[in-house]
Amino acid sequence: MVTSKILSNIARHISLTDEETSFFISLITCKTLPKKSWLLQADQECRYLSYVHCGALRSFYIDKAGKESTIMFAVSDWWITDMHCYLNNKPAMTHIETLEESTVLQINRTDFDRLLEAVPKFERFFRILMQNAYTREQLRVMENLSSTAEERYQSFLKKYPQIVKQVTQKQIASYLGITPEFLSALRKQKN
Amino acid sequence: MVTSKILSNIARHISLTDEETSFFISLITCKTLPKKSWLLQADQECRYLSYVHCGALRSFYIDKAGKESTIMFAVSDWWITDMHCYLNNKPAMTHIETLEESTVLQINRTDFDRLLEAVPKFERFFRILMQNAYTREQLRVMENLSSTAEERYQSFLKKYPQIVKQVTQKQIASYLGITPEFLSALRKQKN
DNA sequence: TTAATTTCTTAAGGTACCTTAAGTTCGCTA
DNA sequence: TAGCGAACTTAAGGTACCTTAAGAAATTAA
Numbered sequence: 001m002v003t004s005k006i007l008s009n010i011a012r013h014i015s016l017t018d019e020e021t022s023f024f025i026s027l028i029t030c031k032t033l034p035k036k037s038w039l040l041q042a043d044q045e046c047r048y049l050s051y052v053h054c055g056a057l058r059s060f061y062i063d064k065a066g067k068e069s070t071i072m073f074a075v076s077d078w079w080i081t082d083m084h085c086y087l088n089n090k091p092a093m094t095h096i097e098t099l100e101e102s103t104v105l106q107i108n109r110t111d112f113d114r115l116l117e118a119v120p121k122f123e124r125f126f127r128i129l130m131q132n133a134y135t136r137e138q139l140r141v142m143e144n145l146s147s148t149a150e151e152r153y154q155s156f157l158k159k160y161p162q163i164v165k166q167v168t169q170k171q172i173a174s175y176l177g178i179t180p181e182f183l184s185a186l187r188k189q190k191n
Numbered sequence: 192m193v194t195s196k197i198l199s200n201i202a203r204h205i206s207l208t209d210e211e212t213s214f215f216i217s218l219i220t221c222k223t224l225p226k227k228s229w230l231l232q233a234d235q236e237c238r239y240l241s242y243v244h245c246g247a248l249r250s251f252y253i254d255k256a257g258k259e260s261t262i263m264f265a266v267s268d269w270w271i272t273d274m275h276c277y278l279n280n281k282p283a284m285t286h287i288e289t290l291e292e293s294t295v296l297q298i299n300r301t302d303f304d305r306l307l308e309a310v311p312k313f314e315r316f317f318r319i320l321m322q323n324a325y326t327r328e329q330l331r332v333m334e335n336l337s338s339t340a341e342e343r344y345q346s347f348l349k350k351y352p353q354i355v356k357q358v359t360q361k362q363i364a365s366y367l368g369i370t371p372e373f374l375s376a377l378r379k380q381k382n
Numbered sequence: 383t384t385a386a387t388t389t390c391t392t393a394a395g396g397t398a399c400c401t402t403a404a405g406t407t408c409g410c411t412a
Numbered sequence: 413t414a415g416c417g418a419a420c421t422t423a424a425g426g427t428a429c430c431t432t433a434a435g436a437a438a439t440t441a442a
């Protein structure tokens with residue numbers, strides 16, 4: 001199992017002893033999924049918080065009308081789950097699919113609690129992770145409220161140049177909250 | 192200074208010793224602001240994280256075109272700040288105004304760090320606070336992407352019945368991302 | 383390589399929501 | 413208690429973005 005990447009992700013915010021490191025590693029499991037497979041489906045129990053070692057994933061919501069809305073993309077070194085349902089033990093509201101072959105390191109809910117209890121430093125780590133996730137979502141809400149589709153698209157290109165390379169326009173459109181047809185029209189008029 | 196409310200807010204997630212409690216209290220300051228005053232203005236340094244003891248506040252963003260977008264409302268027992276700028280010591284992007292006379296308990300950035308260092312239990316407290324804020328924002332993004340204005344308005348009424356009583360329709364409209372005129376039209380057709 | 387599938391594009395017609403502007407009601411302050 | 417400014421309403425005309433449908437291009441499967 002490849003753990004150096006996840007350990008340096010963690011080391012960005014907290015320092016672990018060797019013992020703490022091995023304990024953490026004992027709690028995570030590695031999973032490799034082929035392209036276009038499910039990491040999670042709506043209504044399933046959301047068992048895992050996943051760190052993306054490599055690959056690309058997308059979480060999305062399907063409303064009653066059947067329309068997909070992309071909640072987030074996760075590429076190498078990102079964390080992904082249906083956070084609300086993972087933390088509150090509720091059936092998942094979202095789907096998570098692989099966009100290419102992906103390897104993830106996972107921790108289940110019980111072990112997550114054990115980890116926080118045994119190594120309180122992880123409270124700090126996840127506080128910072130949640131903090132960043134919160135402010136990122138808040139900025140996204142602000143942008144959705146105050147910008148046009150064109151501006152949001154330009155901002156997405158600028159903010160996530162790596163993701164742009166790994167996902168389709170249809171998926172970007174559903175992240176921006178517009179139709180693929182309209183995104184296509186926007187792209188045409190700019191170039 | 193009235194501290195029982197903020198202490199039971201904290202006690203919902205962590206238990207403090209008497210000593211920890213007094214240390215925490217030594218770090219917070221109390222401020223009462225009249226109606227229609229500023230807790231924060233854009234471009235100012237964002238010094239404080241504020242707990243709303245009583246009253247009602249609103250944080251909002253003003254874009255280049257001068258349009259206001261409401262980011263959040265905070266009534267009694269909520270926490271509010273420009274989180275991104277508070278945590279990263281950047282000039283505020285948002286404004287926070289009182290909608291009525293309000294009393295807030297505040298902690299400045301330096302003391303926030305001292306608190307987390309001296310009483311690591313607060314890492315847990317703020318992890319949970321950030322977690323909840325994150326999942327709330329994520330649900331809002333989902334709703335903004337997948338629902339009509341009418342649906343978002345109904346959902347707002349249901350989710351925040353207390354807030355509805357304390358804010359104007361113009362402010363609700365700017366939270367939903369629609370014009371007050373359109374909100375007025377929506378309300379007409381339903382009743 | 384071809385066939386099948388999916389993505390991307392184009393275009394015409396439609397709708398949700400906006401802008402402007404005016405009138406009405408509400409809530410302050412004099 | 414009147415008068416002023418803000419909030420709310422109404423309505424007409426406008427625009428950003430959607431829906432549908434079809435064809436072209438790219439990707440995948442065989």
